[in-house]
Amino acid sequence: MKKRNSAVVLIGGVIPHLILAxxxxxxxxxxxxxxxRAMNFIVNxxxxxxxxxxxxxxxxxxxxAVYERVPKPMxxxxxxxxxxxxxxxxxxxxxxxxxxxxxxxxxxxxxxxAAFAVTFIVWRRRKSGETVSSGKTDAAPRQ
Amino acid sequence: xxxxRKLPVWALILIDILLVAAIILPFAYFHHVRDMWGPDxxxxxxxxxxxxxxxxxxxxxxxTADASTEPSPTTGPSDDPTTRSAQEIRPVxxxxxxxxxxxxxxxxxxxxxxxxxxxxxxxxxxxxxxxxLYSAAEKLNxxxxxxxxFDVYVKDVRNFYTVNSKQKGLRELVSEGEKExxxxxxxxxxxxxxxxxxxxxxxVRNGKLxxxxxxxxxxxxxxxxxxxxxxxxxxxxxxxxxxxxSPYQIWNFGPExxxxxxxxxxxxxxxxxxxxxxxxxxPRTALGYYAPGHYCLIVVDGRQNGEDGEYLYGCSAIxxxxxxxxxxxxxxxxxxxxxxxxxxxxxxxxxxxxTRDPQxxxxxxxxxxxxxxxxxxxEPEKTDAGGAE
Numbered sequence: 001m002k003k004r005n006s007a008v009v010l011i012g013g014v015i016p017h018l019i020l021a022x023x024x025x026x027x028x029x030x031x032x033x034x035x036x037r038a039m040n041f042i043v044n045x046x047x048x049x050x051x052x053x054x055x056x057x058x059x060x061x062x063x064x065a066v067y068e069r070v071p072k073p074m075x076x077x078x079x080x081x082x083x084x085x086x087x088x089x090x091x092x093x094x095x096x097x098x099x100x101x102x103x104x105x106x107x108x109x110x111x112x113x114a115a116f117a118v119t120f121i122v123w124r125r126r127k128s129g130e131t132v133s134s135g136k137t138d139a140a141p142r143q
Numbered sequence: 144x145x146x147x148r149k150l151p152v153w154a155l156i157l158i159d160i161l162l163v164a165a166i167i168l169p170f171a172y173f174h175h176v177r178d179m180w181g182p183d184x185x186x187x188x189x190x191x192x193x194x195x196x197x198x199x200x201x202x203x204x205x206x207t208a209d210a211s212t213e214p215s216p217t218t219g220p221s222d223d224p225t226t227r228s229a230q231e232i233r234p235v236x237x238x239x240x241x242x243x244x245x246x247x248x249x250x251x252x253x254x255x256x257x258x259x260x261x262x263x264x265x266x267x268x269x270x271x272x273x274x275x276l277y278s279a280a281e282k283l284n285x286x287x288x289x290x291x292x293f294d295v296y297v298k299d300v301r302n303f304y305t306v307n308s309k310q311k312g313l314r315e316l317v318s319e320g321e322k323e324x325x326x327x328x329x330x331x332x333x334x335x336x337x338x339x340x341x342x343x344x345x346x347v348r349n350g351k352l353x354x355x356x357x358x359x360x361x362x363x364x365x366x367x368x369x370x371x372x373x374x375x376x377x378x379x380x381x382x383x384x385x386x387x388x389s390p391y392q393i394w395n396f397g398p399e400x401x402x403x404x405x406x407x408x409x410x411x412x413x414x415x416x417x418x419x420x421x422x423x424x425x426p427r428t429a430l431g432y433y434a435p436g437h438y439c440l441i442v443v444d445g446r447q448n449g450e451d452g453e454y455l456y457g458c459s460a461i462x463x464x465x466x467x468x469x470x471x472x473x474x475x476x477x478x479x480x481x482x483x484x485x486x487x488x489x490x491x492x493x494x495x496x497x498t499r500d501p502q503x504x505x506x507x508x509x510x511x512x513x514x515x516x517x518x519x520x521x522e523p524e525k526t527d528a529g530g531a532e
Binding site for chain 1: 146147148155158159162163165166167170173174339341342358360361396413414415416417419420
């Protein structure tokens with residue numbers, strides 16, 4: 001149980017930073033795409049794979065967030081990004097990632113996912129601080 | 144270990160910045176360096192057979208043995224191969240409006256109906272090619288631009304070829320074309336930036352398939368072996384149907400400038416093209432089509448002062464479309480623009496960016512040029528000596 005919790009703590013510590021970095025990259029690509037559509041910063045094989053990895057990591061973080069019982073506003077934010085992620089995935093599967101709606105969804109998602117990752121990092125820092133000050137050694141989930 | 148608890152905030156921010164760099168740099172390499180500027184590793188995957196390619200154009204615009212020696216306003220090209228081989232037909236190359244008009248009058252040639260105020264700059268006439276370059280400076284939708292139009296007639300589509308390479312100057316590509324096709328390049332303009340795989344999804348050059356489309360998200364222009372040019376939106380483009388008709392060239396930049404009835408488009412595909420880039424004034428290049436064997440190459444100068452010192456803005460895609468409609472094209476397609484808009488004729492630069500040296504490198508050009516006899520179409524055996532029809 002302790003080992004499992006350590007893995008969750010480690011993954012939960014690293015993933016938000018990866019999501020944050022990917023969100024910043026996707027936001028940059030979205031802005032560049034606004035300026036020069038012909039360069040296809042969003043509609044290309046590399047970006048599609050980056051989006052898939054980004055969504056997978058975000059989904060994993062949401063599972064961890066639920067597991068660690070984050071506050072309800074964060075759960076709401078997670079649900080919003082999940083819904084948008086599914087919508088973008090449908091555009092990808094349909095081969096319509098170039099659609100204006102899909103591009104704007106990616107722009108919105110990059111902001112929302114970045115917000116979700118930052119909120120999660122801050123929440124964990126606070127939570128860790130609380131557990132340290134209360135004499136607990138690690139943040140074990142309530143079950 | 145929870146890094147969010149153990150590390151100070153500045154270290155976490157540093158980690159995030161490094162992570163962004165770790166993602167951006169490989170992306171930049173694969174998207175911008177390898178796909179656009181990398182080594183030429185593409186080999187032709189397939190060659191399209193063309194069967195009996197017809198003379199795409201016959202008429203009195205081409206030089207004949209008679210016309211090369213004395214004025215012959217009404218005769219068409221000689222169909223007697225023995226006459227042609229016996230007399231060397233030397234191409235005519237002229238420069239200057241007055242000389243070109245005088246030559247046309249003397250030989251009964253009808254020059255392309257240039258727009259008002261245009262002057263004929265250069266002319267080239269041989270037994271396979273007739274090209275006139277005319278230019279005009281005028282305000283296009285309120286912005287001064289100078290445009291050059293190459294009005295091109297070719298007897299065989301193979302005189303209208305492309306040179307595909309990787310990031311070379313226009314002159315270098317022209318030299319490559321002359322070496323590969325064994326004859327002088329008469330006129331050349333930039334193409335569709337085919338080395339950029341990010342937007343150029345399908346590449347067919349001189350009847351050879353270099354890039355098979357996995358996805359088509361922008362307008363496509365196809366020149367067939369029979370001399371036709373068709374433009375397609377992504378929804379209209381069916382690669383298998385195009386392949387079945389023997390494509391000779393496929394360009395993928397766009398957008399298409401005219402609708403199917405030859406009228407200038409005012410709205411373009413927003414998903415594939417940036418509205419601002421299309422609406423703003425820039426130097427531009429376009430390919431126009433009148434009929435099989437009759438084409439035009441248009442280059443609009445801009446973003447620099449003209450020869451008289453007045454600033455040239457270039458034009459928007461809508462203005463370019465209107466120009467194509469005005470000069471009578473039935474199909475027209477936008478090629479790469481900006482500093483890539485470069486043009487050449489008979490050993491001279493027609494349009495380059497005079498503010499930069501060296502010029503922007505190109506990956507491909509569209510050429511009108513003489514080709515070696517070995518590359519020309521086999522003459523069909525004639526059973527009777529009929530005249531040109």
